[in-house]
């Protein structure tokens with residue numbers, strides 16, 4: 001087919017824009033898909049976010065009484081070390097270590113992967129994957145442990161816990177940003 005053989009644009013009957021013109025139905029659908037993705041991004045929802053971030057039960061593999069070591073999570077998800085009451089969460093290139101206890105009345109938090117949220121089973125407070133408070137009876141975000149990168153491990157200092165309302169600067173800095 002030569003360039004001069006290219007079919008002329010035609011109106012699409014019943015199109016939502018009342019007769020808008022497209023040369024190819026697939027291109028039309030692709031444009032609609034791209035518009036949908038752009039709308040999700042504008043709303044702060046990453047493509048693929050509908051997939052549940054996985055939950056794994058883990059144990060610290062090393063460290064000391066105060067410092068717990070965990071391998072750097074390879075992808076987005078939530079890992080819980082029940083023995084040390086630590087939640088390790090990776091969100092993109094950010095890794096956090098949270099206290100398992102809800103900041104309201106210390107109930108163990110749960111990860112609701114389908115909603116991509118932490119939730120307290122007692123009074124239903126909800127938190128984003130980075131621990132920030134959404135709604136409920138709690139009055140602050142999830143408490144964060146001091147963390148640092150130690151080679152290929154996340155080092156969590158379980159003696160140093162930051163509360164958002166008492167020490168906002170350190171709470172905000174309690175994150176590892178992966179390269």
Ligand code: FES
Nearest residue numbers: 102104105120123
């Ligand atoms: S103990 Fe979690 S919201 Fe009350």
